[in-house]
Amino acid sequence: xxxxxxxxxxxxxxxxxxxxxxxxxxxxxxxxxxxxxxxxxxxxxxxxxxxxxxxxxxxxxxxxxxxxxxxxxxxxxxxxxxxxxxxxxxxxxxxxxxxxxxxxxxxxxxxxxxxxxxxxxxxxxxxxxxxxxxxxxx
Numbered sequence: 001x002x003x004x005x006x007x008x009x010x011x012x013x014x015x016x017x018x019x020x021x022x023x024x025x026x027x028x029x030x031x032x033x034x035x036x037x038x039x040x041x042x043x044x045x046x047x048x049x050x051x052x053x054x055x056x057x058x059x060x061x062x063x064x065x066x067x068x069x070x071x072x073x074x075x076x077x078x079x080x081x082x083x084x085x086x087x088x089x090x091x092x093x094x095x096x097x098x099x100x101x102x103x104x105x106x107x108x109x110x111x112x113x114x115x116x117x118x119x120x121x122x123x124x125x126x127x128x129x130x131x132x133x134x135x136x137x138x
Contacts, residue, residue: 080125
């Protein structure tokens with residue numbers, strides 16, 4: 001991310017967009033709308049200070065938290081997405097979720113997958129705590 005003549009704590013629009021999992025056009029619209037401040041580098045390109053980008057990322061994450069949805073949880077890493085593939089075994093199920101640019105694969109009990117009705121196309125959230133990935137039906 002660091003380029004000559006530019007602090008490693010500043011990000012170009014495309015870099016910032018990739019970090020937040022959105023398009024560069026979306027990032028430009030947020031900057032143009034004043035939701036996120038940007039500066040100009042020596043070449044006239046818009047750059048976003050790292051501290052401001054981090055604060056903005058935290059704000060973006062707030063509406064989807066478990067606490068905001070009324071489900072208190074110690075897990076802080078939630079990836080809402082769509083179920084793309086399910087393999088049911090005798091005892092276990094492999095569930096794949098596409099959450100933005102992230103593919104998350106979890107091994108859960110077959111009973112859980114069936115109770116949650118996890119099938120391709122179903123909305124679901126991958127909840128990650130430490131090394132465990134739990135699946136919640138959205």
